[in-house]
Amino acid sequence: MKLENPTSRDIAEIAGVSQATVSRALRDSPLVREETRRRIQQIARDLNYFVNRNAAGLRTQHSNTIALLVFDETEGKDAQINPFFLSMLGYITRSASSLGYDVLISMQQLTDDWHIEYQASHRADGLILLGYGDYTEYREKLDSLAAANTRFIIYGAPVGSQPGHSLSCDNEAGGRQAADHLLSLGRRRIVILGDTSKRHPEFEFRRNGYREALEAAGLAEDPDLVIHADNTEQDGHAAVAALLERGVEFDAVFAVTDVMAIGAIQAVSDHGLTVPGDISIVGFDDLPRAAYVSPPLTTVRQNIREAGEGLVKAIVTLIEGGEVESQATAPELIVRESCGA
Amino acid sequence: MKLENPTSRDIAEIAGVSQATVSRALRDSPLVREETRRRIQQIARDLNYFVNRNAAGLRTQHSNTIALLVFDETEGKDAQINPFFLSMLGYITRSASSLGYDVLISMQQLTDDWHIEYQASHRADGLILLGYGDYTEYREKLDSLAAANTRFIIYGAPVGSQPGHSLSCDNEAGGRQAADHLLSLGRRRIVILGDTSKRHPEFEFRRNGYREALEAAGLAEDPDLVIHADNTEQDGHAAVAALLERGVEFDAVFAVTDVMAIGAIQAVSDHGLTVPGDISIVGFDDLPRAAYVSPPLTTVRQNIREAGEGLVKAIVTLIEGGEVESQATAPELIVRESCGA
DNA sequence: CTGAAAGCGCTTACAG
DNA sequence: CTGAAAGCGCTTACAG
Numbered sequence: 001m002k003l004e005n006p007t008s009r010d011i012a013e014i015a016g017v018s019q020a021t022v023s024r025a026l027r028d029s030p031l032v033r034e035e036t037r038r039r040i041q042q043i044a045r046d047l048n049y050f051v052n053r054n055a056a057g058l059r060t061q062h063s064n065t066i067a068l069l070v071f072d073e074t075e076g077k078d079a080q081i082n083p084f085f086l087s088m089l090g091y092i093t094r095s096a097s098s099l100g101y102d103v104l105i106s107m108q109q110l111t112d113d114w115h116i117e118y119q120a121s122h123r124a125d126g127l128i129l130l131g132y133g134d135y136t137e138y139r140e141k142l143d144s145l146a147a148a149n150t151r152f153i154i155y156g157a158p159v160g161s162q163p164g165h166s167l168s169c170d171n172e173a174g175g176r177q178a179a180d181h182l183l184s185l186g187r188r189r190i191v192i193l194g195d196t197s198k199r200h201p202e203f204e205f206r207r208n209g210y211r212e213a214l215e216a217a218g219l220a221e222d223p224d225l226v227i228h229a230d231n232t233e234q235d236g237h238a239a240v241a242a243l244l245e246r247g248v249e250f251d252a253v254f255a256v257t258d259v260m261a262i263g264a265i266q267a268v269s270d271h272g273l274t275v276p277g278d279i280s281i282v283g284f285d286d287l288p289r290a291a292y293v294s295p296p297l298t299t300v301r302q303n304i305r306e307a308g309e310g311l312v313k314a315i316v317t318l319i320e321g322g323e324v325e326s327q328a329t330a331p332e333l334i335v336r337e338s339c340g341a
Numbered sequence: 342m343k344l345e346n347p348t349s350r351d352i353a354e355i356a357g358v359s360q361a362t363v364s365r366a367l368r369d370s371p372l373v374r375e376e377t378r379r380r381i382q383q384i385a386r387d388l389n390y391f392v393n394r395n396a397a398g399l400r401t402q403h404s405n406t407i408a409l410l411v412f413d414e415t416e417g418k419d420a421q422i423n424p425f426f427l428s429m430l431g432y433i434t435r436s437a438s439s440l441g442y443d444v445l446i447s448m449q450q451l452t453d454d455w456h457i458e459y460q461a462s463h464r465a466d467g468l469i470l471l472g473y474g475d476y477t478e479y480r481e482k483l484d485s486l487a488a489a490n491t492r493f494i495i496y497g498a499p500v501g502s503q504p505g506h507s508l509s510c511d512n513e514a515g516g517r518q519a520a521d522h523l524l525s526l527g528r529r530r531i532v533i534l535g536d537t538s539k540r541h542p543e544f545e546f547r548r549n550g551y552r553e554a555l556e557a558a559g560l561a562e563d564p565d566l567v568i569h570a571d572n573t574e575q576d577g578h579a580a581v582a583a584l585l586e587r588g589v590e591f592d593a594v595f596a597v598t599d600v601m602a603i604g605a606i607q608a609v610s611d612h613g614l615t616v617p618g619d620i621s622i623v624g625f626d627d628l629p630r631a632a633y634v635s636p637p638l639t640t641v642r643q644n645i646r647e648a649g650e651g652l653v654k655a656i657v658t659l660i661e662g663g664e665v666e667s668q669a670t671a672p673e674l675i676v677r678e679s680c681g682a
Numbered sequence: 683c684t685g686a687a688a689g690c691g692c693t694t695a696c697a698g
Numbered sequence: 699c700t701g702a703a704a705g706c707g708c709t710t711a712c713a714g
Contacts, residue, residue: 004490007692008690008691008692009692015699017701018700018701018702019692019701020693020694020700020701020702021699023692023693024694024699024700031699031700032699033699033700036700048457048461049461050458050462051462051691051692052393052462052463052690052691053404053462053463053692054394054395054396054398054399054404054690054691054692055395055399055465055690055691055692055693055706056691056692056693056705057395057692058393058395058396058399058690058691058692058705058706058707059691059692059693059694059705059706060692060693060694060706061706063394063395065445066685068446079689083427083629086424086427086430087431089427089446089448090413090448093446093447093448094448095700097447097449102445102447102464102696103440103445103446103447104406104445104446105430105434105443105444105445105446106410106434106438106443106444107430107431107434108438110693120389120390120391121391121392122393122394122707123394123443148389149345163685181714198694217410220560231696262633272382288424288630289629289630289633291601292630292633292634292635293633293635294633294634295634315406348706348708349706349707349708350707350708357683359684359685359686359705360685360707360708361684361685361686361709362684362685364707364708364709364710365683365684365709365710370707371683372683372684373684374683374684377683377684392707392708393706393707394708395706395707395708396690396706396707396708397707397708397709398690398708399689399690399691399692399706399707399708400689400690400707400709400710401690401708401709401710402690420703463691474684
């Protein structure tokens with residue numbers, strides 16, 4: 001019983017039925033008599049037979065595959081993806097698998113083609129987009145995806161005019177939590193660190209939450225404390241080092257990502273000050289690394305499990321013709337030592 | 342010019358040629374006149390046409406897809422994959438893409454089916470296997486993959502009788518480097534930490550290197566210093582804590598993975614001793630986190646770029662009918678502060 | 683250089 | 699409950 005590449009026709013011959021009946025039996029069609037079905041399935045197992053996905057996909061026009069596109073915001077040639085998104089991967093592949101979908105993965109620079117063709121070529125039934133990108137750059141990609149009638153869901157901030165569906169963490173609430181916590185510790189001059197312009201709506205929303213918290217405490221956002229930095233450790237480091245150099249007074253930093261927060265911690269200690277003694281620092285994301293830096297980083301955790309599972313559920317719903325509404329998961333402040341609580 | 346799902350037939354009609362010519366033109370066949378080819382390709386672009394992969398795959402019996410199976414050694418329900426393997430992901434997807442292959446990813450417990458069906462169902466042309474698994478458990482999976490004539494390559498130790506091809510880091514050389522370094526710092530009682538039995542050939546080889554270094558220095562491996570631990574932070578911590586508790590004398594730990602080394606550092610400091618003042622610690626892998634623990638971890642770096650690219654190149658070679666020989670990449674000792682150099 | 687034709691291996695209306 | 703038949707959209711020998 002060792003056929004190299006058995007087909008449903010081979011099974012039909014052995015079972016003494018038509019190929020159509022084999023196909024039905026293998027898909028558990030109720031049209032097939034139970035005994036026949038069992039016999040056919042047994043033969044399939046014996047032969048180590050599996051349905052040819054290309055043939056089935058060609059016939060049904062479904063690939064039962066999701067394409068996961070992780071875009072890499074780092075400009076360089078370095079293939080390091082933001083670990084925050086990598087940590088969602090396990091949840092994504094598992095929930096996809098439990099829903100009967102395979103996951104195709106691609107990691108690309110924002111400048112690359114975003115592979116509208118994943119769906120057009122029938123390799124995937126829908127896309128999940130992941131990454132902290134520059135909104136002004138990826139916006140037009142989203143438009144062309146939408147124009148091509150591609151089904152996709154993006155993890156990020158829900159921007160009003162943006163096409164497609166999204167799932168996000170409630171970034172504004174997270175920003176509020178971070179700032180509230182620092183305020184409750186008596187901090188008053190809180191730097192907000194990151195590119196909080198419209199180019200990064202997630203970060204902009206985090207800053208909005210920060211501003212609301214300040215205002216609720218009777219403080220106004222101080223433009224001198226709104227500090228731009230690109231989303232890398234080096235940039236977080238450089239921005240804070242420059243601040244200290246210039247003698248700007250501040251007693252806390254809310255970095256809109258952990259990556260920048262880690263750079264900030266280093267800059268403070270390079271300058272001979274201590275965290276949290278002199279300066280409290282809070283990040284955002286709760287990277288796997290966050291608990292291990294020194295001091296351990298207080299941060300706003302995004303629920304990666306809910307996010308990963310939610311993304312898969314949403315795209316599968318879209319694929320199967322259902323309706324999806326954009327929604328947000330709840331962030332959670334994780335207090336460690338970098339804030340001085 | 343807005344067809345919902347254009348086919349090569351649509352293009353043929355527009356171009357006034359046969360469908361066969363369209364197919365040839367799109368594949369850059371030299372059989373097609375240049376002008377015809379250009380015209381056809383232009384029409385395809387205008388229509389946003391992409392070759393239906395299911396149809397092409399059915400016809401050619403190639404999916405141009407590699408399945409990447411990452412097996413998760415952690416027993417629990419936690420979807421955290423060893424970050425060491427995650428960090429290879431970018432290199433794998435990029436080199437696959439540059440060779441014209443897509444990557445299907447699946448993360449599974451060792452106890453799950455290993456999806457022989459990826460190839461049998463024509464979803465993938467070959468598999469890459471990644472993970473620190475228990476060799477006695479996955480060995481039989483490898484056998485069944487081999488029995489099903491599946492093309493696969495595994496990252497790990499090349500074990501003589503193991504079916505299939507593998508690529509690995511030269512674990513023995515790495516173990517030697519770690520131990521040599523500790524010896525050069527005057528350390529003499531060096532614990533080797535991990536499951537260095539035959540269940541984990543990678544770790545066994547690392548220990549062999551350790552033993553060779555000891556012997557070259559005129560020392561013998563001391564059974565009291567060969568300490569078993571599972572590959573988790575908690576287990577590394579517990580094993581070292583127990584050693585300290587029992588009053589065993591040692592001045593260094595060579596943990597066969599960074600994950601355990603990080604637990605070991607914590608155990609030493611929990612016990613009121615300092616790293617590297619009292620005890621030097623060296624790990625293996627160079628996780629992204631390794632540079633950020635306190636003190637920063639001296640470790641043996643595996644070249645993940647070479648590994649990722651090598652795995653892809655090897656599996657593609659196998660797919661295309663070439664010969665591949667098992668090979669090893671060179672490890673590199675990264676000296677940080679946990680060893681006291 | 684081009685076309686007509688076969689066929690990859692399924693799924694599913696249609697007929698019985 | 700089962701079968702004969704059509705057809706999904708390609709690629710590629712074969713013929714010209």
